[in-house]
Amino acid sequence: MTINLSKEAGVAKIILNRPDVLNSFNKEVAMAMQDALKDCDRDPEVRAIFLTGEGRAFCAGQDLAEAIAADGPTLNSIVRDHYNPIISQLRGIEKPIICAVNGVAAGAGANIALACDIIFAGTSASFIQAFSKIGLIPDSGGTFFLPRIVGFQRATALMMLGDKLKAAEAFNMGLVYKVIDDDKLLEVSFECAKSMAKMPTKGLGYTKRALNLSLFNNLDDQLDVEENLQTMAGKTHDYQEGVNAFLQKRLPDFKGN
Ligand code: T3D
Numbered sequence: 257m258t259i260n261l262s263k264e265a266g267v268a269k270i271i272l273n274r275p276d277v278l279n280s281f282n283k284e285v286a287m288a289m290q291d292a293l294k295d296c297d298r299d300p301e302v303r304a305i306f307l308t309g310e311g312r313a314f315c316a317g318q319d320l321a322e323a324i325a326a327d328g329p330t331l332n333s334i335v336r337d338h339y340n341p342i343i344s345q346l347r348g349i350e351k352p353i354i355c356a357v358n359g360v361a362a363g364a365g366a367n368i369a370l371a372c373d374i375i376f377a378g379t380s381a382s383f384i385q386a387f388s389k390i391g392l393i394p395d396s397g398g399t400f401f402l403p404r405i406v407g408f409q410r411a412t413a414l415m416m417l418g419d420k421l422k423a424a425e426a427f428n429m430g431l432v433y434k435v436i437d438d439d440k441l442l443e444v445s446f447e448c449a450k451s452m453a454k455m456p457t458k459g460l461g462y463t464k465r466a467l468n469l470s471l472f473n474n475l476d477d478q479l480d481v482e483e484n485l486q487t488m489a490g491k492t493h494d495y496q497e498g499v500n501a502f503l504q505k506r507l508p509d510f511k512g513n
Contacts, residue, residue: 259288260310261295266303266453266512267446268296275311280319281364283329286338293345303453303512305349306446307372308356317363317386335395339364343397346371347468350461352452356445357423357432362386367396370405373464375431376445377423378438383431388418404471405430456494457512 260271270292272279281289296302309315322328329338346353346368355372362384369375369383385402387394394402394415403411406429414421423435436444452460462485469481489495494510501508 257288258282258285259292261292263299263302265450266301267306267449268292268299268302268304269306269308269446269449270296272307272309272315274319275309275313277319277321278313278316278360278362279309279311279365280316281338282319282322283334283338285319286342290341290345293342293349296351297345297349300512303351303455303457304449305351305353306356306449307353307368308442308445309358311359313359313365314357314361314381315365315368316360317365320390339368339396342368343371347397347464350464351457352449352455352460352464354445354449354452356441357381357383358438358441360384360420364396367394367398367401370401370431371397374433374448376441376448377426377432377435378441379423379435380438381423381426381432381435383421383426384418385415386418388416400471454510456489456492456498456510458492459489459494462489 258274260273262269270289272285274280274285293305296305318334323331323334352374353372355369355375357369357375357377359378359380360382361369363386366383366385385394385398393399398415402414406414410429413419421429421431423432426432427435466478466481466485470478473481493513497508497510
């Protein structure tokens with residue numbers, strides 16, 4: 257299996273599984289990833305998604321052997337049919353997506369990580385906008401997310417130079433939430449995913465929707481978005497439970513709806 261999907265304690269764990277080629281994406285991986293994300297979206301038992309890579313890398317982006325194979329998919333099909341749907345799914349699924357970058361994240365691999373909600377990086381992780389090295393432009397949402405995360409100037413430099421950003425530098429630039437010792441990365445980040453799976457899932461999903469919309473809206477429109485989504489959050493079971501638990505001085509039992 258090029259992607260391993262398993263479920264535990266409300267968390268769907270997706271592991272990219274082509275370690276011999278640093279978990280680079282070919283058509284099979286891309287389609288399996290889309291299917292796995294669809295499954296996570298539809299399954300009400302899944303309240304958080306955890307993404308990582310098998311072996312010493314997170315993901316080296318596009319499988320370059322496939323990209324130049326005479327009978328392989330065309331460049332525009334790779335972008336349109338493989339990566340774009342994945343990025344739309346990562347942003348559109350209204351459940352928290354936690355990414356553990358366990359090694360190098362290059363090309364589309366780096367930008368798939370950036371589309372997740374919370375990124376933990378192991379101390380030996382690195383991020384490379386590798387596209388310029390092979391004459392391509394950054395895809396998989398990179399030109400959208402990276403300038404918004406690190407600023408236009410740094411994004412331009414990272415994308416044009418293709419420099420390797422070590423985990424500590426990535427943290428300093430705001431690309432990752434936390435850097436964790438390599439030997440603790442999976443444990444710590446998966447614990448975070450498990451605890452998020454016990455949180456008010458609808459509220460977290462609405463938060464994600466509001467953040468997505470904030471990327472385009474002016475302040476007035478965004479204030480309207482907040483009013484509407486807050487009204488919807490206020491109608492959830494978990495809002496009632498959260499307030500009751502607070503007033504009764506007990507731990508809440510959130511159901512995710
Ligand atoms: O058509 C299109 O391309 C459009 C889509 C674009 C989206 C993109 O993602 S474009 C960017 C594609 N990715 C890259 O350019 C990165 C290529 N890889 C590297 O630069 C390096 O492998 C790394 C910096 C990521 C890691 O370097 P290192 O020294 O730790 O490992 P390595 O020795 O280079 O790689 C280990 C093996 O994985 C090696 O195979 P071997 O020699 O052991 O049989 C290497 O060929 C293989 N591998 C690594 N990356 C890829 C790959 N095989 C196929 N595709 C890869 N992207």
